[in-house]
Amino acid sequence: MRDMIAAQSPIAMSCLETGCSKFGVTPGGGGAAGIIIICSGVGGAGAAVGPAPGRADDAMTYIVYSACVAIYNVTFHPLAKFPGPKIRGAFKFPMLWSLFKGSSVRETKAFHDTYGRVVRIAPDHLSFNTARAFKDIYGTRPGKKQLPKDDECDADHARIRKTISYAFSDTALREQEQLLTAHTTHLVQKLKELIKGVDDGRVNMMDYYNFLTFDVIGDLCLGEPFGAIASGEYHEWIVQIFQGLKFWRILRFGNAYPILGYFFKFVMTVVPSIEEMRDSFFKLPRVKVEKRLATETNRKDFVSYILRYNEDDERGMNREEVVDTASILIVGGSETTATILCGLTYYLLVTPRVMQKLQDEIRSTFSSEADIHLRTLTRLPYLDAVVEEALRMYPPASSIFPRRTPSEGDEIDGYYVPGNTSVGVHQFATYRSEKNFTHPDEFIPERWLKDGPEEYRNDDRAAFQPFHLGPRGCIGKNLAYFEIKSTIARLVWNFEMQLCKESKSWINQNVFLVWEKGPLWVQFRERKI
Numbered sequence: 320m321r322d323m324i325a326a327q328s329p330i331a332m333s334c335l336e337t338g339c340s341k342f343g344v345t346p347g348g349g350g351a352a353g354i355i356i357i358c359s360g361v362g363g364a365g366a367a368v369g370p371a372p373g374r375a376d377d378a379m380t381y382i383v384y385s386a387c388v389a390i391y392n393v394t395f396h397p398l399a400k401f402p403g404p405k406i407r408g409a410f411k412f413p414m415l416w417s418l419f420k421g422s423s424v425r426e427t428k429a430f431h432d433t434y435g436r437v438v439r440i441a442p443d444h445l446s447f448n449t450a451r452a453f454k455d456i457y458g459t460r461p462g463k464k465q466l467p468k469d470d471e472c473d474a475d476h477a478r479i480r481k482t483i484s485y486a487f488s489d490t491a492l493r494e495q496e497q498l499l500t501a502h503t504t505h506l507v508q509k510l511k512e513l514i515k516g517v518d519d520g521r522v523n524m525m526d527y528y529n530f531l532t533f534d535v536i537g538d539l540c541l542g543e544p545f546g547a548i549a550s551g552e553y554h555e556w557i558v559q560i561f562q563g564l565k566f567w568r569i570l571r572f573g574n575a576y577p578i579l580g581y582f583f584k585f586v587m588t589v590v591p592s593i594e595e596m597r598d599s600f601f602k603l604p605r606v607k608v609e610k611r612l613a614t615e616t617n618r619k620d621f622v623s624y625i626l627r628y629n630e631d632d633e634r635g636m637n638r639e640e641v642v643d644t645a646s647i648l649i650v651g652g653s654e655t656t657a658t659i660l661c662g663l664t665y666y667l668l669v670t671p672r673v674m675q676k677l678q679d680e681i682r683s684t685f686s687s688e689a690d691i692h693l694r695t696l697t698r699l700p701y702l703d704a705v706v707e708e709a710l711r712m713y714p715p716a717s718s719i720f721p722r723r724t725p726s727e728g729d730e731i732d733g734y735y736v737p738g739n740t741s742v743g744v745h746q747f748a749t750y751r752s753e754k755n756f757t758h759p760d761e762f763i764p765e766r767w768l769k770d771g772p773e774e775y776r777n778d779d780r781a782a783f784q785p786f787h788l789g790p791r792g793c794i795g796k797n798l799a800y801f802e803i804k805s806t807i808a809r810l811v812w813n814f815e816m817q818l819c820k821e822s823k824s825w826i827n828q829n830v831f832l833v834w835e836k837g838p839l840w841v842q843f844r845e846r847k848i
């Protein structure tokens with residue numbers, strides 16, 4: 320089944336074949352972030368009780384069977400006591416449909432507003448929106464096993480995570496700083512050229528942030544950038560990633576209803592180009608990683624850290640693992656960072672008060688652009704607050720990364736949750752809940768300042784975990800913060816920016832695993848320094 324589904328999409332295949340089970344992120348109901356990792360999302364959530372498709376003799380039997388299951392699900396099922404819309408408790412289809420339509424993030428938020436801190440969003444799925452649930456589900460649990468994504472490959476995950484964690488240490492970030500900054504500087508130069516170009520400085524920053532983050536991650540993982548900023552165009556491989564991310568919602572149906580899965584498999588056999596697409600998707604990272612492995616160099620990219628241990632060392636990785644890990648990091652580390660750069664830029668441009676304060680801070684702290692670097696970026700408390708607030712308003716990992724409770728069940732957020740239940744914290748619903756944050760729908764960076772206004776003192780900061788926590792939390796968090804802050808500081812230093820009128824309602828988006836971002840048109844003018 321996994322093979323079959325995977326073959327439908329290069330990106331989905333990448334997770335199924337590689338990362339997901341060993342090392343990766345598991346987005347559930349429309350999550351984002353290290354998204355590649357679709358695989359476990361696909362395999363993760365089964366029905367609470369479900370017919371074995373193919374066994375039902377005819378449509379009538381199937382309908383009667385489904386009706387009985389639905390009645391059971393809302394009456395005697397162990398999760399029946401949890402609040403939520405009855406239709407969601409009865410059938411899995413409504414959740415899949417809302418994922419398919421892209422409305423699931425806002426719908427789940429609305430359910431939490433109505434039903435409280437835990438909601439049954441599908442027969443065997445519970446969504447939470449509290450700080451305590453974050454800790455119980457994802458945090459390190461002394462004396463208790465972690466809630467698994469996929470038990471089978473835990474050993475592999477721990478080994479690979481340990482090996483690559485050196486590439487994400489503070490020391491590594493210092494060593495990578497020059498390489499990273501070169502790309503941000505390149506973006507600034509490109510924007511200056513565009514100001515003089517035919518479009519008079521009108522730039523779709525959704526594209527350029529993607530170009531930046533893919534160039535950075537290509538350079539770190541594959542030994543060379545994609546050349547996207549230079550060309551001003553998407554590399555074909557990046558286009559395939561985005562197509563794969565969108566395709567994920569269809570895969571969810573294939574997994575939930577195996578009869579559809581068989582249909583997908585059939586389509587695959589009669590459309591050989593799908594297979595070819597998949598092969599070509601894997602070819603690029605393989606060829607580039609091989610080239611990088613064969614090159615003697617002192618550059619401090621991720622591969623250099625991985626190569627510290629050879630295959631015979633227990634911490635070492637074989638070639639396949641290096642290629643797989645590189646592919647996972649590329650997807651996990653690019654779209655997410657580009658997303659928050661877009662969201663942050665949007666909120667800055669629609670909130671002139673905040674933009675003004677940020678400009679004052681950045682332009683008064685530095686005396687030249689060259690002063691902006693890893694160490695000096697720590698002197699910008701308002702920028703820190705702006706980044707946190709953007710992550711709260713527009714979390715790149717907007718939805719749930721599901722975990723499964725052990726067979727004996729578990730206590731989560733004070734509730735006993737029966738075994739084999741899919742559980743997770745819904746980031747958007749958590750950050751936009753009045754129970755956690757005062758004025759949750761307003762962009763107010765001041766709430767994050769040490770001496771911020773009194774009325775935000777009761778905000779529950781522990782309920783804000785955009786990178787998650789615990790042993791599966793985001794390994795690229797420090798890199799992401801540096802990339803975000805360094806980019807925004809340089810843009811604010813160099814340019815005056817205005818949101819073009821066609822992007823005024825840019826924020827109204829659906830989520831197809833990741834936010835469905837439209838063009839973010841920004842008018843750039845060079846600042847007179």
Ligand code: HEM
Binds near residue numbers: 653655791
């Ligand atoms: C704003 C940017 C980012 C956000 C919001 C983000 C968010 C997340 C979240 C929420 C998870 C946990 C998923 C889970 O618990 O199942 C995660 C995991 C992960 N992230 Fe990020 N991420 C970002 C940037 C990056 C970057 C820059 C990289 C690497 C270059 C990266 C690589 C990963 C990897 C490899 C994992 C899986 C860790 C594991 O399973 O041990 N992320 N990320």
